[in-house]
Amino acid sequence: MKVSLFEQVPYRYMPEGFENQHNSVVTAPYQVVEPARMTESLFSAYAELMGGARAGFDGICVTEHSQSSYDISPNPTLLASAVACAARAEHLDVAITVLGRSLGKTREPLKIAEEYALLDCVSGGRLIAGFPVGLSYDANLNASLPAVETRERYREHRELILKAWSEPLPFPWNGRFEKYGQVNIWPRPVQQPHPPIWIPGTGSPGTLRDILSQDYVFVYLSWDGPKLTGRQVFDRYWELADELGRDRNPYRLAFLQVVAVSETDERAEREYARHLEAHYRSGLGAIPHTAMAVPGYAEPAAIEGMLRSTGPAGMLSRMKTATYAEIVDSQVAIVGSPATVADQIEAFVREFRIGNLLVMLQNGSMPRDLTEKNISLFTEEVLPRLRPVWDAEGWENHWWPRDAAIEGAV
Amino acid sequence: MAAGPDAVRDETVEVWDGRLRLHVKVAGDGPPLLFFHPLPGLAWGPLLGRLARRHTVYAPEHPGTSPGDPQAIREVQTYWELLLIYTELAGQLGLGSERPVAIGQSFGGMVAADLAASFPRLFSALVLLAPLGLWRDDAPIPLMEMVSGPPSDVPKYLYAHPGSDAAQAAQALPADPAQQAKAIAQATWNVGCTTKFAWPIADHGLGRRLHRVQVPTLIVWGREDALVPVGYAEEFGRRIAGSRVEVLDDCGHVVQADQPERSWTAISGFLAGEA
Numbered sequence: 001m002k003v004s005l006f007e008q009v010p011y012r013y014m015p016e017g018f019e020n021q022h023n024s025v026v027t028a029p030y031q032v033v034e035p036a037r038m039t040e041s042l043f044s045a046y047a048e049l050m051g052g053a054r055a056g057f058d059g060i061c062v063t064e065h066s067q068s069s070y071d072i073s074p075n076p077t078l079l080a081s082a083v084a085c086a087a088r089a090e091h092l093d094v095a096i097t098v099l100g101r102s103l104g105k106t107r108e109p110l111k112i113a114e115e116y117a118l119l120d121c122v123s124g125g126r127l128i129a130g131f132p133v134g135l136s137y138d139a140n141l142n143a144s145l146p147a148v149e150t151r152e153r154y155r156e157h158r159e160l161i162l163k164a165w166s167e168p169l170p171f172p173w174n175g176r177f178e179k180y181g182q183v184n185i186w187p188r189p190v191q192q193p194h195p196p197i198w199i200p201g202t203g204s205p206g207t208l209r210d211i212l213s214q215d216y217v218f219v220y221l222s223w224d225g226p227k228l229t230g231r232q233v234f235d236r237y238w239e240l241a242d243e244l245g246r247d248r249n250p251y252r253l254a255f256l257q258v259v260a261v262s263e264t265d266e267r268a269e270r271e272y273a274r275h276l277e278a279h280y281r282s283g284l285g286a287i288p289h290t291a292m293a294v295p296g297y298a299e300p301a302a303i304e305g306m307l308r309s310t311g312p313a314g315m316l317s318r319m320k321t322a323t324y325a326e327i328v329d330s331q332v333a334i335v336g337s338p339a340t341v342a343d344q345i346e347a348f349v350r351e352f353r354i355g356n357l358l359v360m361l362q363n364g365s366m367p368r369d370l371t372e373k374n375i376s377l378f379t380e381e382v383l384p385r386l387r388p389v390w391d392a393e394g395w396e397n398h399w400w401p402r403d404a405a406i407e408g409a410v
Numbered sequence: 411m412a413a414g415p416d417a418v419r420d421e422t423v424e425v426w427d428g429r430l431r432l433h434v435k436v437a438g439d440g441p442p443l444l445f446f447h448p449l450p451g452l453a454w455g456p457l458l459g460r461l462a463r464r465h466t467v468y469a470p471e472h473p474g475t476s477p478g479d480p481q482a483i484r485e486v487q488t489y490w491e492l493l494l495i496y497t498e499l500a501g502q503l504g505l506g507s508e509r510p511v512a513i514g515q516s517f518g519g520m521v522a523a524d525l526a527a528s529f530p531r532l533f534s535a536l537v538l539l540a541p542l543g544l545w546r547d548d549a550p551i552p553l554m555e556m557v558s559g560p561p562s563d564v565p566k567y568l569y570a571h572p573g574s575d576a577a578q579a580a581q582a583l584p585a586d587p588a589q590q591a592k593a594i595a596q597a598t599w600n601v602g603c604t605t606k607f608a609w610p611i612a613d614h615g616l617g618r619r620l621h622r623v624q625v626p627t628l629i630v631w632g633r634e635d636a637l638v639p640v641g642y643a644e645e646f647g648r649r650i651a652g653s654r655v656e657v658l659d660d661c662g663h664v665v666q667a668d669q670p671e672r673s674w675t676a677i678s679g680f681l682a683g684e685a
Contacts, residue, residue, distance in 0.1 A: 146605065146607075296605060
């Protein structure tokens with residue numbers, strides 16, 4: 001099992017009750033920010049990711065969002081690049097996962113090909129390349145691209161990037177959205193023909209089929225925890241794998257889980273409850289649901305399916321008023337002593353066959369010292385129990401930076 | 411064509427080298443009239459019924475908005491292609507010899523105005539009901555805010571009187587949950603299909619072409635229009651030589667909903683004089 005530290009970059013001092021008056025994205029008023037606290041919030045995220053690399057995580061993981069107060073990461077390759085260089089200087093063997101630059105949002109896909117290639121080179125071949133479509137508010141409101149074209153852009157951009165990485169000679173690209181006379185990027189990824197490709201998604205059948213057909217990794221960034229929606233999505237994924245003739249190798253699947261560890265369950269609640277509540281309320285809970293699906297982003301059949309779904313409702317619609325009890329009961333966050341946390345994670349990891357776990361240990365207003373405590377307790381007391389989970393089945397992880405690529409690189 | 415004004419039939423017309431089958435609602439008898447619908451798609455309301463008493467009304471559905479054919483929008487890659495497709499449609503409907511009147515509303519008003527500017531011999535007269543298509547920095551059009559905001563906020567952009575029967579009818583949903591889900595999905599997708607050519611700002615340079623419009627033109631606007639501010643009425647009027655501007659008081663973006671009689675008086679009077 002591979003376990004990575006996933007980190008968003010929130011402004012950590014959102015005013016109390018912000019979510020009752022404002023959205024956390026697109027129109028979030030910057031006037032709430034104090035500059036010194038912004039620099040501290042941003043630097044803490046960099047420092048905590050480095051702390052995670054030192055503490056023994058297999059990888060670090062970042063995402064892209066513009067015009068957002070809960071993830072101030074307009075270009076995650078900037079953040080990833082700083083960690084990649086520092087980690088290499090300290091001889092830390094840590095994968096750099098960018099989840100990623102949004103391919104349905106970008107107006108400059110070749111820039112992504114170049115940035116990822118550069119990151120793969122400077123990290124010594126340790127990049128995991130995330131190819132997300134991009135959230136609707138980001139692609140269709142922030143970047144203001146027509147929603148109905150989002151997936152068409154995504155497909156063209158992915159094809160272009162893969163070709164730019166692997167085609168030995170300069171080539172022209174006459175795409176629908178992009179036209180280039182001579183594509184010949186420098187550098188190319190160390191990992192050829194491409195770094196491992198992970199695709200974040202919400203689990204729509206079309207996306208899952210695409211991922212399995214292409215032999216990529218599905219990353220489920222649900223925010224709902226494994227209990228509420230995991231069952232539907234993961235069962236569908238493995239059934240589809242059977243149908244498409246893919247094995248049930250757990251490394252085909254990555255899952256994000258929010259985790260908070262302390263010495264005891266009681267202490268964990270005392271330390272983390274208010275930060276978790278603030279995170280969901282003023283962050284994810286303050287994204288208007290209409291901004292998650294601007295008309296045209298989802299096909300009519302998908303909208304109809306969502307409206308008619310009789311399955312267990314996720315937490316997302318209730319996050320604006322989420323209480324600690326709801327968050328913990330639903331496993332949206334797994335919180336408690338090392339034993340409590342390890343038991344709960346191990347159970348769902350085995351049940352759903354998750355080979356790549358991403359844990360988010362900083363949330364909302366959580367200060368750096370508490371985050372660092374969370375990181376040490378997790379890596380010292382939880383991680384050792386999770387790492388060997390899949391050893392007995394003997395699967396090979398084909399979707400991790402290959403040792404061969406980085407030989408002699410550190 | 412002899413069916414009564416209240417009988418609306420659905421015709422499909424193959425265009426774009428066979429890649430598109432456009433659905434066109436047809437009713438009435440008399441000189442031809444093309445109606446270009448607004449952002450949410452085509453709804454056959456009282457205005458079209460009244461027009462069908464004097465004209466043969468052809469109301470095409472924007473590609474992708476016809477139930478059962480959502481992917482048709484993929485066949486229209488650019489706004490320029492959309493305009494060309496409508497010229498092909500007019501030809502297929504046999505409207506080449508007898509030039510039709512064009513009426514366009516909001517998004518459809520932009521399309522109708524641009525067709526009239528790009529192909530000056532296509533129409534015989536033009537009626538624009540609060541069209542999109544221009545942009546002034548001092549009068550921003552909150553199209554993105556309306557489309558991405560809560561559905562419950564939409565009426566405040568469209569109507570001076572959101573409680574009117576016409577406004578209520580336009581927002582009504584079926585009671586049956588399955589039918590309701592289908593209707594919401596279709597309505598949402600329709601807006602995705604039209605905004606493809608109006609996003610994030612519906613300005614394709616129309617202002618630089620409007621001087622080419624050569625046919626008699628009526629521009630109708632609601633003074634309280636909260637989507638496309640009334641200042642644009644004067645912008646269109648100034649750019650289209652000889653055009654007539656009618657601004658209706660106590661009236662929002664959907665003029666025939668807020669002021670059914672006064673808007674009809676303006677439209678029917680103009681058509682009686684010109685068509």
